Amino acid sequence: MLALKRIVTIVVMVYLLLALLFLLVPAVRATMADFETALGNFNPVNILKERDFFQVLAWIGVLVLGLHLITENLDSTMLRRTVTQNENKINELKAKLYDGQLRTDPALPTRPVYPDADLGRPLPPPTDQVV
Numbered sequence: 001m002l003a004l005k006r007i008v009t010i011v012v013m014v015y016l017l018l019a020l021l022f023l024l025v026p027a028v029r030a031t032m033a034d035f036e037t038a039l040g041n042f043n044p045v046n047i048l049k050e051r052d053f054f055q056v057l058a059w060i061g062v063l064v065l066g067l068h069l070i071t072e073n074l075d076s077t078m079l080r081r082t083v084t085q086n087e088n089k090i091n092e093l094k095a096k097l098y099d100g101q102l103r104t105d106p107a108l109p110t111r112p113v114y115p116d117a118d119l120g121r122p123l124p125p126p127t128d129q130v131v
Helices: 002-024 026-033 050-104 115-119
Strands: none
Touching (some): 002 026, 002 050
8 A cells, every 4th residue: 555655646746747847837838738730730620729738737637636635545544444453452462461460460459458457456337427
């Protein structure tokens, strides 16, 4: 996917450079618009006029930029999916590690430890009144 993304990005950059060349340099624009005349096929009906040239240039731009948008979104979706899968794996490994520590470590308390239990005196009964 990364190779396709790079190829499409290069095509978009080349297209943008050519479009800027055609838009900013009138001599190049006129030469490209009269390309059929230069080939010797001089027919007034078939000559690609400047308006038609810009219309074709715009349609090519729509297609190239649409392709670029699609590849960027696909790449972003695939990256997000990969990150989510990796996060799920990390969470599973953390859960297994925690479960393993609970089973093997006797130093971890399994019931609440009361501070007065070490002194040997009984704990006072719980009261519901607030003092």
